Amino acid sequence: MIISMIVAIDLNNGIGKGDDQLAYISADLKRFKALTIGHTILMGRKTFEALPKGALPNRRNVVITRQGDYKAPNIDVVSSVDEALNLCKNDEKVFVIGGGEIYNIFLPDTDKLYLTVIDHRFNEATVFFPEINMGEWTVENEEGPFTDEKTQLAYKYQNLKRK
Ligand SMILES: NC(=O)c1ccc[n+]([C@@H]2O[C@H](COP(=O)([O-])OP(=O)(O)OC[C@H]3O[C@@H](n4cnc5c(N)ncnc54)[C@H](OP(=O)(O)O)[C@@H]3O)[C@@H](O)[C@H]2O)c1
Numbered sequence: 467m468i469i470s471m472i473v474a475i476d477l478n479n480g481i482g483k484g485d486d487q488l489a490y491i492s493a494d495l496k497r498f499k500a501l502t503i504g505h506t507i508l509m510g511r512k513t514f515e516a517l518p519k520g521a522l523p524n525r526r527n528v529v530i531t532r533q534g535d536y537k538a539p540n541i542d543v544v545s546s547v548d549e550a551l552n553l554c555k556n557d558e559k560v561f562v563i564g565g566g567e568i569y570n571i572f573l574p575d576t577d578k579l580y581l582t583v584i585d586h587r588f589n590e591a592t593v594f595f596p597e598i599n600m601g602e603w604t605v606e607n608e609e610g611p612f613t614d615e616k617t618q619l620a621y622k623y624q625n626l627k628r629k
């Protein structure tokens with residue numbers, strides 16, 4: 467099992483405002499799909515409930531919540547980090563897809579980070595990615611900068627691997 471995180475962060479590590487994303491960059495959403503398709507995605511209950519059509523197709527959707535009776539179509543429910551890791555132990559690739567609380571609690575177990583770094587500081591951000599200690603990571607690959615036509619935001623992709 468290789469555990470990766472996929473996240474779009476701004477220059478302050480901002481990742482969200484309330485229940486919403488800071489920005490929607492369509493090329494980034496396509497990349498998210500290409501990376502995760504056929505694999506397991508692991509997310510917090512709030513991030514799951516923000517998905518417009520529920521579970522994402524063609525992936526195993528695992529949702530973490532403390533609510534013992536939580537149910538929704540096409541998801542597996544877990545109630546702790548250990549339960550999540552145990553449920554997914556035979557899965558080749560597990561992608562942690564947010565949100566803030568879940569990035570925090572799984573970061574120590576994470577092997578790879580797929581970052582989309584948005585070259586902007588969103589004043590409205592209320593949810594943040596934990597601090598990334600660059601001493602622990604090697605930059606494996608970097609692409610960009612690109613500019614999103616619709617939002618005019620500049621961004622780059624940075625793939626980090628734990629040393
Ligand atoms: N930029 C990005 O790439 C990106 C990606 C995803 C999300 N986001 C943003 O992140 C924000 C949502 O993040 P969030 O931190 O508010 O919520 P979240 O991490 O998605 O979900 C939090 C929920 O997870 C459950 N949980 C947390 N710790 C747990 C534990 N130790 N054991 C069991 N369950 C646990 C709880 O569910 P219960 O309350 O049901 O017990 C908790 O309320 C939104 O703004 C969203 O747009 C950004």
